[in-house]
Amino acid sequence: xxxxxxxxxxxxxxxxxxxxxxxxxxxxxxxxxxxxxxxxxxxxxxxxxxxxxxxxxxxxxxxxxxxxxxxxxxxxxxxxxxxxxxxxxxxxxxxxxxxxxxxxxxxxxxxxxxxxxxxxxxxxxxxxxxxxxxxxxxxxxxxxxxxxxxxxxxxxxxxxxxxxxxxxxxxxxxxxxxxxxxxxxxxxxxxxxxxxxxxxxxxxxxxxxxxxxxxxxxxxxxxxxxxxxxxxxxxxxxxxxxxxxxxxxxxxxxxxxxxxxxxxxxxxxxxxxxxxxxxxxxxxxxxxxxxxxxxxxxxxxxxxxxxxxxxxxxxxxxxxxxxxxxxxxxxxxxxxxxxxxxxxxxxxxxxxxxxxxxxxxxx
Amino acid sequence: xxxxxxxxxxxxxxxxxxxxxxxxxxxxxxxxxxxxxxxxxxxxxxxxxxxxxxxxxxxxxxxxxxxxxxxxxxxxxxxxxxxxxxxxxxxxxxxxxxxxxxxxxxxxxxxxxxxxxxxxxxxxxxxxxxxxxxxxxxxxxxxxxxxxxxxxxxxxxxxxxxxxxxxxxxxxxxxxxxxxxxxxxxxxxxxxxxxxxxxxxxxxxxxxxxxxxxxxxxxxxxxxxxxxxxxxxxxxxxxxxxxxxxxxxxxxxxxxxxxxxxxxxxxxxxxxxxxxxxxxxxx
Numbered sequence: 001x002x003x004x005x006x007x008x009x010x011x012x013x014x015x016x017x018x019x020x021x022x023x024x025x026x027x028x029x030x031x032x033x034x035x036x037x038x039x040x041x042x043x044x045x046x047x048x049x050x051x052x053x054x055x056x057x058x059x060x061x062x063x064x065x066x067x068x069x070x071x072x073x074x075x076x077x078x079x080x081x082x083x084x085x086x087x088x089x090x091x092x093x094x095x096x097x098x099x100x101x102x103x104x105x106x107x108x109x110x111x112x113x114x115x116x117x118x119x120x121x122x123x124x125x126x127x128x129x130x131x132x133x134x135x136x137x138x139x140x141x142x143x144x145x146x147x148x149x150x151x152x153x154x155x156x157x158x159x160x161x162x163x164x165x166x167x168x169x170x171x172x173x174x175x176x177x178x179x180x181x182x183x184x185x186x187x188x189x190x191x192x193x194x195x196x197x198x199x200x201x202x203x204x205x206x207x208x209x210x211x212x213x214x215x216x217x218x219x220x221x222x223x224x225x226x227x228x229x230x231x232x233x234x235x236x237x238x239x240x241x242x243x244x245x246x247x248x249x250x251x252x253x254x255x256x257x258x259x260x261x262x263x264x265x266x267x268x269x270x271x272x273x274x275x276x277x278x279x280x281x282x283x284x285x286x287x288x289x290x291x292x293x294x295x296x297x298x299x300x301x302x303x304x305x306x307x308x309x310x311x312x313x314x315x316x317x318x319x320x321x322x323x324x325x326x327x328x329x330x331x332x333x334x335x336x337x338x339x340x341x342x343x344x345x346x347x348x349x350x351x352x353x354x355x356x357x358x359x360x361x362x363x
Numbered sequence: 364x365x366x367x368x369x370x371x372x373x374x375x376x377x378x379x380x381x382x383x384x385x386x387x388x389x390x391x392x393x394x395x396x397x398x399x400x401x402x403x404x405x406x407x408x409x410x411x412x413x414x415x416x417x418x419x420x421x422x423x424x425x426x427x428x429x430x431x432x433x434x435x436x437x438x439x440x441x442x443x444x445x446x447x448x449x450x451x452x453x454x455x456x457x458x459x460x461x462x463x464x465x466x467x468x469x470x471x472x473x474x475x476x477x478x479x480x481x482x483x484x485x486x487x488x489x490x491x492x493x494x495x496x497x498x499x500x501x502x503x504x505x506x507x508x509x510x511x512x513x514x515x516x517x518x519x520x521x522x523x524x525x526x527x528x529x530x531x532x533x534x535x536x537x538x539x540x541x542x543x544x545x546x547x548x549x550x551x552x553x554x555x556x557x558x559x560x561x562x563x564x565x566x567x568x569x570x571x572x573x574x575x576x577x578x579x580x581x582x583x584x585x586x587x588x589x590x591x592x593x594x595x596x597x598x599x600x601x602x603x604x605x606x607x608x609x610x611x612x613x614x615x616x617x618x619x620x621x622x623x624x625x626x627x628x629x630x631x632x633x634x635x636x637x638x639x640x641x642x643x644x645x646x
Contacts, residue, residue, distance in 0.1 A: 052546055072549040085547035089565045098561070099551035143547075150551060 002028055002063060002153045002186040004049070009058035011044055018044040020210035021058065026154070029184040031177075035197040035233070036207035042190045043158060045207075049188060050156050051075050062153055078147030078185075082159040084139040086131040092118070092142050093127040099150035117149035118142075120179055137168040141175060148183055155180065157189040161196060173199055194234045198222060206230045214272075222286075226272035228358050231284050238290075239282045239355070240324045244275050253354060255283055260322025265298040269350035285352040290328035292316060292337055294346030302326060302345040304337045320345055390625070396618035404612040415619040425620070432583050432599040432624075435514070439521045439582040440575045443529040446522065447574070451533035452563075456542065469530050472523055481520050481591040484511060488519065512594025520592035521582050528581065529574040536570025537563070576635045580628050600624045 004026040011019040019041040034042035047053040051072030100110040118124045121141035161169040198218045205215040225231040246254035252268035302320035314330040399407035419425045487493045490507040498504045548558045586601045607617030
């Protein structure tokens with residue numbers, strides 16, 4: 001039973017604020033991801049939980065116990081680093097057993113638990129090797145085993161897949177999720193990769209400039225981001241400037257394109273924010289939500305500017321009425337339009353959403 | 364490449380010629396000298412034998428000098444390791460703006476002539492010097508402790524002179540140990556002492572062996588410092604060899620001592636580098 005709480009945690013480096021009064025709660029067994037570009041404060045947050053960085057203000061508690069000023073070695077955290085950080089002078093088994101040895105666990109129990117942990121990451125047969133004899137993916141699995149074998153209160157993952165190539169990254173994602181859910185361990189994960197965040201997390205906290213700007217489930221983050229920033233950071237988004245013409249709590253909104261008066265679209269479903277009639281905002285939709293050639297729901301005339309084959313899909317770049325650049329997708333089996341063709345671009349009203357204009361978009 | 368190598372090899376000739384004249388030739392002559400007997404001041408006979416070596420290893424007087432020399436080297440290495448490690452750790456890990464200045468301080472003993480460096484210790488270590496004055500004034504001791512013109516003085520002088528070599532070697536090695544290894548150990552529950560003994564120390568051993576070897580060979584070969592800081596009372600191999608060649612004019616036994624020192628240092632280097640190589644291999 002682990003409940004990790006960050007309460008208004010603040011960290012400055014000289015003049016620069018790294019983390020700005022961040023509050024975050026992880027419930028038992030939950031997998032939460034801090035997602036953001038480099039320099040957004042996500043790693044500093046994680047290192048404060050680990051105890052390597054002391055916050056200037058705010059508290060960090062585990063199960064109600066304040067650990068803000070505890071040194072890292074008294075915190076019971078299992079941590080996995082991007083650089084693996086395996087002890088090069090110790091064998092795989094000795095690396096995994098390191099934390100148990102410090103806890104003075106008996107040799108018999110230590111051997112047993114080491115074996116189980118290596119079994120969990122399917123590396124039992126490599127117990128006697130040295131880290132330098134392993135591949136990157138194997139090293140990170142050893143690091144994972146070493147972190148969980150001590151039965152930590154919280155598992156901290158600091159960009160653990162960052163140093164691996166694409167295929168291994170996908171394999172190890174599955175591995176991490178499997179180990180995490182098998183052990184039911186509360187996990188805080190830091191990444192700049194939206195794919196990892198969407199695939200692994202129970203909840204994602206999108207970070208920007210030291211703040212958490214949105215925290216929600218992966219589907220909510222993807223389908224209803226609350227800002228242009230979040231919408232662009234997680235997946236691709238097509239944005240068009242629109243003006244709200246009708247606002248109805250039940251039926252949703254009717255919006256009109258700013259650059260093409262007379263062209264209106266319906267927006268249905270929950271919106272993360274409230275919009276007023278006459279307000280300028282962005283209409284947003286994901287590439288996969290467009291239906292080329294459709295005449296249902298919202299439609300707009302568009303000219304195909306480029307078609308790219310991507311294996312599982314075709315990427316179609318279009319220029320819609322009102323100079324609105326749109327990128328859409330066609331799945332295998334669908335009709336692939338040709339370049340310069342004029343098509344009808346359609347989407348369901350609930351598949352699009354509205355976003356407040358950010359400060360630089362208002363100008 | 365082979366043809367090119369030969370062509371450029373010509374440029375090595377001046378250096379090779381100089382080295383063989385000023386380095387290899389004297390050593391060869393010295394070793395040859397050690398097989399002959401002294402027949403008069405600065406003169407040797409013409410009958411080659413091993414009797415000098417037999418004499419050296421059977422006479423307690425010589426063995427005592429050898430023992431002194433190695434004890435001196437060992438103690439200097441030990442103190443350099445103990446004093447140097449924390450400094451090296453700081454230099455390797457710090458981003459402080461004082462880092463450059465500290466590095467300069469570390470290297471500064473090398474910029475001062477050995478004579479000046481040693482003489483500078485007299486006002487501090489002599490019986491009426493700063494250290495003894497402070498200890499006497501604060502009534503910690505009742506009569507001065509001899510800190511210079513003896514074995515202690517030689518150790519202090521050599522640690523001062525050779526510490527930069529230890530620190531520079533250790534710093535490079537500690538820099539190569541990922542800081543995240545220390546974080547990883549701490550997150551697994553290791554306190555600072557355990558991090559040091561379980562992670563830092565084992566990973567520093569190759570560097571420590573390299574630095575120790577460097578300091579040891581320089582310590583046992585040092586001449587100026589034992590002469591000045593030992594006040595002519597400390598007889599180690601280097602000072603003994605100096606005496607034989609410059610005062611006693613027994614070239615034969617002087618050459619024998621020099622040859623023995625050379626061979627022992629050579630053996631030590633081989634053993635230490637084997638040991639270091641094995642440690643590195645295991646990683």
